[in-house]
Amino acid sequence: MPAAHAATPIVIRDIRLEGLQRIEASTLFSYLPVKRGDTFDDDKASEIIRKLYATGFFNDVKVSTEGDVLVVQVAERAAIGSIDFAGIHEFDKDALTKALNSVGLSPGRYYDKALIDKSEQELKRQYLTRGYYAAEVTTTISPLDRNRVGILFSVTEGPSAKIRQVNFIGNHVFSDGTLRDEMQESTPNWFSWYTKNDLYTKDKLTGDLENVRNYYLNRGYLEFNIESTQVQLSPDKKDMYLTLTVHEGQPYTISGIRLAGNLLDREAELNGLVKIKAGDRFSAEKLQATTKAIVDKLGEYGYAFATVNAVPQIDQEHHKVDLTLNVDPSRRVYVRRVNIEGNTKTRDEVVRREMRQLESSWFDSNRLSLSKDRINRLGYFTNVDITTVPVEGTQDQVDIDVKLEEKPTGTLSLGLGYGSGEGPIISAGISQDNVFGSGTSLALNVNTSTTYRTLTVTQVDPYFTIDGIKRITDVYYRTTEPLYYSSTTDTSFRIISMGVDTKFGIPFSEADMVYFGLGLEQDRLDIDSTTPQSYKDYVADFGRVSNEVPLTLGWSRDNRDSVLIPSRGYYLNTSAKYGTPITGTTFYKMDAQAQYYYSFARGFILGLNFQGGYGNGLDGKPFPIFENYYAGGIGSVRGYESGSLGPRDTSTGDPIGGSKMIVGNIEMTFPLPGTGYDRTLRVFSFMDGGNVWGTEGESTGANGLRYSYGLGLEWISPIGPLKISYALPLIRHANDKYQKFQFQIGTSF
Structure with missing residues (x-):
């Protein structure tokens, strides 16, 4: 770092810069501590060199004089022109680029060997998070034009290390298998390719240790402690071995529990929130639920900063614990x-x-x-x-x-699927759930399959009035071919419905809403020579076209914890429809649905579903066939062909639906073995029952209820809920049509 030495100070007449390539002269001048007319001496030379080095822009700085001209000569540091990777398979390039950005390495920054070393360590760390302990990173620096360099990180990934053993030492009450079930990390199984649960990470292990600790504390083991954790890597860096040494201690029971502090004269109410009592086995989970319930209750009365501290008095000799919950409501606000x-x-x-x-x-x-x-x-x-x-x-x-x-609330969707009872399904739609930020939504949707096609335009105004009355307007066009899959003949029978309706929803609680609506609908029946005789007779009596003004009234209550993946709560919905004719027939139709979910063990969910419908014609006329119910298939009674249950035409044997329907489902859902507690991928067992009935004497084949049982797989896929089931009918009658394997996208029950 040589500098000029001035025997005698000089007055600077001019300043000359040398060696600049990418940096502007004005930028360098802004860092110089001298200007024209200043006096230059040895101290100024040292200060110039020190400040220019401090910028980080230069590898070398020299200062000299030529007469009364100050000469500053610099060698710029190379800039990073490009960053690339080779040999990566486990990671996406963008993910690694983002990781390097987090440590300060990006194009345009100055080349720094220390930063490159830090980047190599970050890349290795990224691979370690996925179990690649043998990964090696080699960096190649290539010169580019304009004093720039290109950086290439070559990665040799090697094999990923799998957890081969998880061992516990010191556990006597609970088996190794029971404790391993509380951990995300485990040995490889047939589904580890999806869950990645056989890859060791420090963060996951920390969470697993906490899960094991909570498992003991929730069962009264106050003295439980994880004494040591050993993680061993095999010499070839392919296998991991986890050993956890634990001290279980003895289970503790609660000898007494009381509330203390300022109870605001609500002792009886707050005591009712205590979820544990004397004689119970100690449970940290129940204690936490108790303190939270008390804090929440005080919060309802305006005490926003209330606290509840549990003070235990432990009797180690008798393995009992006495709990005092000190309540401090703080101030009301x-x-x-x-x-x-x-x-x-x-x-x-x-x-x-x-x-x-x-x-x-x-x-x-x-x-x-x-x-x-x-x-x-x-x-x-x-x-x-x-x-x-x-x-x-x-x-x-x-x-x-x-x-x-x-988040963006506009959606443009295009989907392709297949329903075992519906055939190929193409769906497309465009919707905006928050038009101009107003909270209203507008949607255009198309859904097509071989048997069912729809075109719908829907507008929803959740606050049509200031009181929260909702308005829903639908314009629709539907075609249905109910005999496509079950007909023994090649019939082109089709029901075409088009119309518009407006519904209003009036909330009368946070979970309850009453609906009423009015619509205008036209239904047309297209028949041919192969159409079942009962449909031909209906058209002969009432014509191919029916116009009606349907009135609807309904009520719903929804307190499920999730609409997509419910695990607790219930849903109720009832509706009534009255068809007032312009021409044709008049009728009424009543529907009800109830769902109940109960989570009785970790990851296990019991689901119950009931659907019922009843319709009838008025003024001595029959129930219109375009309003008929159908049953059978996924979403109804699995194991039977879609829509195949119920009355059949006496001439062709085709199912024609009916005016009465009952369907019930019982499902037990549990995690897929080897996936931990992943709620998006689950196995279920089920039992279904139901049927459809029509007017006696006009058809045949309804008989009594049909039942089935089976197993299935449910996956919340990127294109919607996918449900696959394998069902076996329990009740068999002549002419019943069976379909053991069924699947569909976007169904519940």
Whole structure:
């Protein structure tokens, strides 16, 4: 780092820069601590060199003088022109590029050997997270034009290390297999290619240790401790061996539990929230649920900062624990202001009308939680974060900050699927769930299969009135060929329905809504010489075309924890339809559905479903065949062909549907062995029952209920819920048609 030495100071008349290639002269001048007219000496020379090196732009800096001209000569550091990878198979290139960006390596940055070494370590770390302990990274630096370099990371991935053994030492109460079931990491099984559960990572092991600890604490083992954890890698770096040494101790029972502190004269109410009692086995999970329930209850009364601390008194000799729950409600507060942030597109009122926690009212944690749920259910945001912020300078006020992250709400979809009872299915649609940020939705959807085709335009205004009355408007065109799969002859019988209807939904609680609507519909029956005689007779009596003005009335209640993957709660829906004719027949139709879900063990869910329908004609006329019910197949009674149950035409033997229908399903869903507790991929066993009945004397073949049982697989796939079932009929009658293997996309039950 040589510098010029001036025997005597000089006054700088001019400054000359040498060696610049990519850096602008003005940039370098901005870093120089001298300018024309300044006095230059040895101290100034040292300061120039020190400051230019500090910029990180240069490998070398020289300062000299030629008369009264200051000469600054620099050698620029090379810049990174490109970053590339070779030999990668396990990772996507973009993922590794993002990882290198996190450590500061990216095109345009200056080349730094220390940064390259750090980048190599980061790449190895990425491979370690996926079990590639033998991965090697080699870096090649290639010169480019304009003082730039290209960086190539060549990766030799090698084999991934699999967990071959998970051993426990010191466990006597619970077996190795029981404890391994609490862990995500396990030895390879036939489905590890999907779950990756046989790959060791430190983060997953930390979570597994916590799961094992909670398993013991929830069963009373207060003295439980994980004394050591050993992770061994085989010499060839292909196998991992985990050994966990544990101390179980003895189970503890609760000798007593009491509430203390400021109970706000609500001791009886708060005691009712205690989920454990004297004599019970200690459970950390139940204790946590108790403290949370008390905090939430106090929050409902405005105590936003309430705390409950459990103080245990342990009797090691008798293995008992006495619990005192100290309750501190802190201060009661009310909400000064609700602040909404992040809704750049969605109008403020769309979010505020979902808030059940109002400004200038007492804080209520229950209403605040409900507000978050309602905003989430809008589907306009990827994240909803609600925080309580104390107002400075006050003791009894808080602000509610609602921070939102918006997501695109427009959807353009094109799907291709196959239903074993529906044939090829092509679906396409365009929808916007939040038109101009107003909260209303508009959708155009097309769905087609061999037996069922629809074209629908739907508009939903969730706040048609300020009180929250919903309006749903549908314009539709449908064609149905109910005999396509079950007909013994090649018939082209088709039911064509077109119409428009408007429904209004009136909420009278957070979970209940009443619907009523009015529509205009035309139904046309296309028949030919091969059409079943019963359909021909209907057309002869009432004509091919029927116009009606249907009136609908309905009620629904939904408190399921999830619409897509429910595990608890129930859903109820009832509706009635009255067909007032312009021409043709008049009728009524009533439908009911009930679903119930109960999670009784980790990952095990019992689901019950019931559907019933009843219709009849009025004024001495029959129930119109275009309103008939059909049963059989997935979504109904599995094991029988789709729509094949119920009355059959006396001449052709084809199923013609009926005016009465009952279907019941019982499903036991549990995780697919080897996948842990993945809720998107599950196995289920089931038992179905049901049938359809028509008017006696006009058909044959309904008989009694049909039953079936079987196994299935359900996968929440990227294109929708996929359900595959293998069913065996329990009841068999002459002319019944069976279909053991069935699948469909987008069904529930």
